[in-house]
């Protein structure tokens with residue numbers, strides 16, 4: 001997300017910009033595995049870069065979503081109290097909001113809470129209302145930012161892990177497969193691997209530790225159980241388990257917070273599930289694990305100072321956008337603007353490009369248009385009449401459009417169109433999506449992967465016995 005936001009921001013200027021991504025598609029790191037909340041800005045503690053940039057970032061999402069056509073809704077949040085000790089914490093949170101001039105932050109009593117969110121635990125005695133909070137489709141946002149940047153001249157190299165960076169002399173030389181990239185500036189936005197990339201130029205900071213968060217997605221049956229994102233009263237170390245109405249109308253519960261050594265550890269666990277559902281049920285008693293249709297985990301990149309690390313380093317031309325833990329999604333647009341400003345201060349010539357295209361066509365989602373509109377579209381293009389994903393009503397035309405816009409994997413299709421995200425979790429549409437991907441790219445079915453890197457789904461009969469089967 002951070003790299004994508006910076007890339008788009010830089011393409012406003014007459015510059016040669018390259019985004020180098022080790023995965024086969026952008027957004028496949030932590031940015032695809034989060035809660036999708038655009039935080040209201042009142043939760044983050046003062047005196048931190050996180051706190052400063054969360055509210056600044058929040059205010060940029062409405063315009064971004066309008067320009068780029070991804071899903072965003074300002075649904076607000078409620079942080080709830082069960083006893084007087086919690087109420088004291090809530091007052092502090094509300095004051096943080098007032099200190100930042102965040103509009104509408106106020107404390108509600110039980111009557112107002114019951115009226116607005118009748119399915120919350122009846123033992124809740126007070127809540128902070130944060131109307132500025134929202135929810136976004138984080139992967140859609142990543143794709144849209146990059147598609148816009150590419151339309152404005154970004155050089156995008158995917159499947160290209162940075163393996164070495166030569167510093168010294170007049171600039172930096174980045175090795176990422178293919179031709180090395182000679183550049184004046186490098187921005188290290190490598191998520192949980194930012195420490196590794198910083199080491200490539202000899203820096204000992206930042207250090208990055210992993211903190212895993214498990215999330216559980218519930219069936220649409222529970223769609224309107226809450227309107228706002230529900231936060232428990234936070235503790236000094238954790239925001240706690242939340243109940244989140246996602247942009248797409250499902251309810252998500254999570255995330256856990258567990259320190260992990262392995263920065264790639266995205267396994268969900270029985271303990272994580274039990275903790276999540278127990279705590280979510282304390283907020284909203286109607287929630288049950290029987291409604292769970294999918295689960296995933298992501299790893300937060302936590303820097304040694306427990307704050308964002310954004311800015312220049314002792315290596316000339318080498319900048320960090322590291323340690324971008326939560327609320328990094330919220331802050332992303334503000335981080336991007338901050339970095340571009342810093343690059344300007346460091347001598348980058350920021351000459352605006354008047355031909356910068358700020359908007360992108362909004363992709364059609366059959367599920368969100370009327371039957372009349374869909375019928376009209378199907379008369380013009382029969383692919384709109386062929387449904388690929390029944391649960392989420394995704395048509396063949398949308399799958400083709402996603403492939404045209406850069407989807408190369410099943411996850412790439414899923415995150416752009418929602419095919420495979422519904423109740424049956426791809427049981428019905430996976431093979432059709434694979435066929436369409438194979439036909440469009442001229443690849444064999446056995447070359448189609450879930451998310452690249454050997455995650456293929458079927459073996460060619462001729463390869464049986466010779467291919468290495470992933471464990």
Ligand SMILES: Cc1cc2nc3c(=O)[nH]c(=O)nc-3n(C[C@H](O)[C@H](O)[C@H](O)COP(=O)(O)OP(=O)(O)OC[C@H]3O[C@@H](n4cnc5c(N)ncnc54)[C@H](O)[C@@H]3O)c2cc1C
Pocket residue numbers: 001002003020021022023026027028029030031032033034035036037038039160161162163189190191192193194197211212213214215255297298299300324325326327328329330331
């Ligand atoms: C469970 C969970 C819930 C969260 N919920 C929220 C939320 O609701 N709201 C919010 O604001 N924030 C949330 N966050 C935080 C948010 O997800 C992150 O702050 C954000 O995604 C960080 O983006 P990033 O670009 O720094 O990292 P990433 O998305 O991981 O991007 C880094 C990219 O660098 C690439 N890369 C790494 N090494 C190399 C290399 N050597 N060469 C080339 N490429 C490389 C990776 O493949 C990856 O694509 C949550 C985080 C988690 C884990």
